[in-house]
Amino acid sequence: MASKIEQLSFLIVDDYGDMRGVLRNMLQSFGVTDIDSVANGREAISHIESKRYDVILCDYNLGEGRDGQQVLEEIRARKLIGVSSIFVMITAENTRLMVMGAVEYEPDSYLTKPFTKDLLAQRIERLLNKKADLLEIEQAIDRREYELANDLLDRRIAENPRNLNEFVKIKADLALKAGAYDQAEAIYSGVLSQREIAWARVGIGKSYYGNKRYQEAKQVFQGLIDGNERFMAAYDWLARTHQAMDEPEEAQKVLETATAHSAKAIVRQRALGELALRNHDEKVAERAFGQAIRLGKHSIYKHPSIYANLARAKAVTASGDAALMVLRDLKKAYKGDTEAKLYSSMTEATIQEDMNNGARARQCMIEAHELYKELGTQAAPELALDMARTCNRMGETERASELLHQAVKNNHSDELFLKAVGETMGDLGLSEDPGAMIAGIKKEIVRLNNRGVELAKLGKLDEAMLLFEEAVVGMPGNKVVNLNAARIFMLHMNESGIDTDLLAKVREYLERVRQMDSEDRTLHKMQSMLKQLLRNSANPEKRENG
Amino acid sequence: MKFYDVLASLIHDMKNSLSMVIHTLDEITADAAVDFDKPARMTVLQNEAKRLNNNLIELLTLYNIENERISPSIEEVDVAIFIAEIMAENRSSAEANHIELVSDCDPELFGYFDENLIRNVLNNLVGNGIRYTRDRLLISAAQEAGYLVFRVEDNGSGYPEQMLSKQSAEDDHGALAEGRTKLGLYFATMIAEMHRNGEQQGFIRLENSHQLSGGCFSIWLP
Numbered sequence: 001m002a003s004k005i006e007q008l009s010f011l012i013v014d015d016y017g018d019m020r021g022v023l024r025n026m027l028q029s030f031g032v033t034d035i036d037s038v039a040n041g042r043e044a045i046s047h048i049e050s051k052r053y054d055v056i057l058c059d060y061n062l063g064e065g066r067d068g069q070q071v072l073e074e075i076r077a078r079k080l081i082g083v084s085s086i087f088v089m090i091t092a093e094n095t096r097l098m099v100m101g102a103v104e105y106e107p108d109s110y111l112t113k114p115f116t117k118d119l120l121a122q123r124i125e126r127l128l129n130k131k132a133d134l135l136e137i138e139q140a141i142d143r144r145e146y147e148l149a150n151d152l153l154d155r156r157i158a159e160n161p162r163n164l165n166e167f168v169k170i171k172a173d174l175a176l177k178a179g180a181y182d183q184a185e186a187i188y189s190g191v192l193s194q195r196e197i198a199w200a201r202v203g204i205g206k207s208y209y210g211n212k213r214y215q216e217a218k219q220v221f222q223g224l225i226d227g228n229e230r231f232m233a234a235y236d237w238l239a240r241t242h243q244a245m246d247e248p249e250e251a252q253k254v255l256e257t258a259t260a261h262s263a264k265a266i267v268r269q270r271a272l273g274e275l276a277l278r279n280h281d282e283k284v285a286e287r288a289f290g291q292a293i294r295l296g297k298h299s300i301y302k303h304p305s306i307y308a309n310l311a312r313a314k315a316v317t318a319s320g321d322a323a324l325m326v327l328r329d330l331k332k333a334y335k336g337d338t339e340a341k342l343y344s345s346m347t348e349a350t351i352q353e354d355m356n357n358g359a360r361a362r363q364c365m366i367e368a369h370e371l372y373k374e375l376g377t378q379a380a381p382e383l384a385l386d387m388a389r390t391c392n393r394m395g396e397t398e399r400a401s402e403l404l405h406q407a408v409k410n411n412h413s414d415e416l417f418l419k420a421v422g423e424t425m426g427d428l429g430l431s432e433d434p435g436a437m438i439a440g441i442k443k444e445i446v447r448l449n450n451r452g453v454e455l456a457k458l459g460k461l462d463e464a465m466l467l468f469e470e471a472v473v474g475m476p477g478n479k480v481v482n483l484n485a486a487r488i489f490m491l492h493m494n495e496s497g498i499d500t501d502l503l504a505k506v507r508e509y510l511e512r513v514r515q516m517d518s519e520d521r522t523l524h525k526m527q528s529m530l531k532q533l534l535r536n537s538a539n540p541e542k543r544e545n546g
Numbered sequence: 547m548k549f550y551d552v553l554a555s556l557i558h559d560m561k562n563s564l565s566m567v568i569h570t571l572d573e574i575t576a577d578a579a580v581d582f583d584k585p586a587r588m589t590v591l592q593n594e595a596k597r598l599n600n601n602l603i604e605l606l607t608l609y610n611i612e613n614e615r616i617s618p619s620i621e622e623v624d625v626a627i628f629i630a631e632i633m634a635e636n637r638s639s640a641e642a643n644h645i646e647l648v649s650d651c652d653p654e655l656f657g658y659f660d661e662n663l664i665r666n667v668l669n670n671l672v673g674n675g676i677r678y679t680r681d682r683l684l685i686s687a688a689q690e691a692g693y694l695v696f697r698v699e700d701n702g703s704g705y706p707e708q709m710l711s712k713q714s715a716e717d718d719h720g721a722l723a724e725g726r727t728k729l730g731l732y733f734a735t736m737i738a739e740m741h742r743n744g745e746q747q748g749f750i751r752l753e754n755s756h757q758l759s760g761g762c763f764s765i766w767l768p
Contacts, residue, residue, distance in 0.1 A: 016566075018566055018570075019565075019566065019569070022566075022569040022570070022573060025573055029576070036625040065726075092558060092561050092562050093558060093561065093603075093606060112662070113561070113562070113565035114564070114565035114566075114568040114569055114599065115635065116572065116634065116635055116636075116637070116638055117572070117576075117633035118635070118637050119631055119634040119635045120637060122630060122634040123631065125626055126631075158726075162624075162654055162656065163624065163656075165622055195658060195743065196622065196743065196744070197621075197622070197658070198619070228619075229617070230616075230617050231617075271765070286554075305628050394574070465659070
């Protein structure tokens, strides 16, 4: 049952005092008493950090600082509000058009000014009912209990409710995320056989992409753009598809068109810049990274690599000095951040080398090496590529080659990333045939994983443990290896009881994977396995039975 | 900057001011502590401010259509809730003008359309209806002949004969200067025609004496 509006707590975010007053009066006329109001994004975040609001009414335009969308992104990404909270974006006009389907976080509803208090009441009631209807499912998804969520969805779908498609959409989305692309495709096709609907069409494209049917995926996304040239999500997916098809120039063109339609998306500007840099189109890269920095000042999507890449572009389009200025901005924007320092030192090394300041370049390189070691498995995979480029520029070819080999070993199942590694190897002239070399390393790791799993199946857990222990040392950043090692260690403890050293290792492996990809499905399975293991060891009789 | 772009950004700003005017007027009328000797004058202010706002939305939407900055985002909509929101948006205005606003919609009805665009069209029609009707307005939605049909009907004197005979956007291009009703007609036609499903395309229709005795404006969406 949905709660009554007068019992809810509200936060009003609007830079106009008059408008805050209008909203407050409307809410008070419904009998609401718990109302706070703030004038900007910064205050909104600090209020939401310290108090749990049921409903947030937030204006899109908030003057200086974060806009409404950035407030939403930050509180949802940082999980400052739960799935049961309602976020309403208030706009002067139809802002939805500007963001259509291309943002990760959408508000629960948009409300266009001016609106009557009757409409506001009606809308809040509608949202409360919807939340109540979906709450159980959304909570299961939020807690990553996907099997439970799926069961709940199946039960609701079987009832054939009037809002059937809402449940079908969530179910298909879960299938996509689980990598069950055939299942997702079947669901979307079912929806499309009734009627052409954009979200289902995009879904079909994503299913094709997931199944590596790139040609078909391309046709779907291109078709969506032909039908609606402002369909931003279709551009992003089309660009990704081109990249997967080894067509980086095409991918760049797609994102250039998309940013010409809608320049505000930081994530897209960054992707465009990275593509342009890889295509040696520094002019486009400079513009894109510049935009991403300007737009991202108050956004969770800001990242030190954007500054480093802008510096790299500017070193070509303008001068080394201009590039060094960008690095100064980088350090100012990220005081005390190790990753940012690494980006800065690494990039500066190349720039100084190009400016013939050999001594300074060397010093930066040494700093970068140390910072990279300090980050360990926390370093983003892309950092290895940049590090390799820098090492190579400084004449440390062997180190560059080693870094790239390690990058392949740590990410052997990430096809897009491996492509980037191969390109870098080719660019730096480190390998005659990068593709074959990467395939070789991949095969080796797959064989090793399979052997370990096979040994475990045969009951030779000790041998399997030895094998994975060694593998984890050699590939500390490899998700699959870490997960498999954790699993084997837990199987062992299931039989022989808890061992504190092994338990500490399991925790460490899972924590590494969590830092790399907290959304990984196998990780969630392993986490529940660990919980189960600890529970069983607390109640030994139960273990005997189960 | 081109003139049209300046115009668009000015309209945006004007809309913000007007929102404040409308909200403040609504507050003053709702405030029991403020005593009016002439509530009818207040209603005139509210009517005209709303009309100005609807006109600005029309202008902005037409600007966006002409510059291809807008494409309909067709989604599944719970029509009964949608109609309830249109009612909520216009209830106070109808009351102030002593007009009985009623709706008729199957609570199970779902439809596929761009909620924002159709909302603007219906708000416009209701705004006009309040001016032309005698004392009653009916908003309805129904599934007919493979189309989702929205109707706004009144019990006024109905549409004049020459309007009933010219019913396509083509006919209206030359007649824009004749008045804002024509602009509204043009706007509604554009929005309706932006809705397509396979071979079918949306359209509008004007008639008299459908369910009520006056004019009936309908939007047909495939």
